[in-house]
Amino acid sequence: MRIDVFSIFPTMVGDFASQSLLGRAAQKGLLDIRVHDLREHTTDVHRTVDDSPFGGGAGMVLRAEPIYASVEAAEPPRPLFLLGPGGRRLDQDMAKELAETGGFSMLCGRYEGVDDRVRTDLCDGELSIGDYVLGGGEVAAMVVLEAVGRLIPGVMGNAESAGDESFSHGLLEYPQFTKPAVFRDMEVPEVLRSGDHGRIERWRRSRALLRTMAARPDLMEARGGLSEADQALLAEFPPES
Numbered sequence: 001m002r003i004d005v006f007s008i009f010p011t012m013v014g015d016f017a018s019q020s021l022l023g024r025a026a027q028k029g030l031l032d033i034r035v036h037d038l039r040e041h042t043t044d045v046h047r048t049v050d051d052s053p054f055g056g057g058a059g060m061v062l063r064a065e066p067i068y069a070s071v072e073a074a075e076p077p078r079p080l081f082l083l084g085p086g087g088r089r090l091d092q093d094m095a096k097e098l099a100e101t102g103g104f105s106m107l108c109g110r111y112e113g114v115d116d117r118v119r120t121d122l123c124d125g126e127l128s129i130g131d132y133v134l135g136g137g138e139v140a141a142m143v144v145l146e147a148v149g150r151l152i153p154g155v156m157g158n159a160e161s162a163g164d165e166s167f168s169h170g171l172l173e174y175p176q177f178t179k180p181a182v183f184r185d186m187e188v189p190e191v192l193r194s195g196d197h198g199r200i201e202r203w204r205r206s207r208a209l210l211r212t213m214a215a216r217p218d219l220m221e222a223r224g225g226l227s228e229a230d231q232a233l234l235a236e237f238p239p240e241s
């Protein structure tokens with residue numbers, strides 16, 4: 001899968017993409033992340049990428065010319081998303097959708113944003129990572145790269161680890177523990193040490209339900225509340241058990 005990123009701070013994204021899970025994915029040939037420096041496509045000695053906004057107002061706006069030139073030279077995989085607070089908000093479903101494509105691209109804005117002709121004519125859509133304003137699209141690009149990259153088959157060490165985690169079944173993940181079994185008088189639930197895999201699975205699901213009900217009632221509502229099977233699990237493993 002190829003993902004192209006356009007930015008005026010290419011090393012920020014490139015360094016991130018070369019490490020950890022994404023770096024290993026690249027080494028294995030599963031992921032090809034290409035970061036393009038928008039300044040390479042400027043024509044003046046100062047490598048200027050921004051200018052003042054028509055109509056006045058604070059701040060600067062990224063100019064269309066270097067962005068068009070950079071995208072046209074790279075011929076990146078489409079869709080090309082402009083990163084910005086007005087876009088479709090990234091969630092786990094969208095990350096999965098993107099992980100199932102052959103590739104896509106992202107354009108990082110800066111300053112007051114990007115000349116709007118880039119959004120309406122050059123880009124195919126907009127993508128946001130949440131309802132807040134960042135200083136630039138680079139952190140958003142990194143969030144998307146990590147959320148999507150780890151879902152590409154073969155990227156995560158244990159192929160099962162994406163299946164059980166938060167949001168994969170409309171629930172948050174169950175709590176996880178590791179050794180020691182007792183730490184500062186806090187004991188790991190007995191069921192997890194029982195070796196009874198059926199019981200462990202049922203307990204985990206009951207805890208995923210309880211955790212989601214407490215922390216994200218909106219997710220519970222979206223999945224239509226508790227099914228009869230869910231209620232039976234909570235009867236078997238009540239909250240205090």
Ligand code: SAM
Nearest residue numbers: 083084085109112113128129133134136137140
């Ligand atoms: N003036 C713009 C506005 O009010 O919508 C904000 C511009 S912001 C300071 C600069 C750049 O950061 C944007 O062009 C965009 O690329 C990126 N950015 C900011 N918030 C973002 C978000 N929530 N998700 C994705 N990118 C974001």
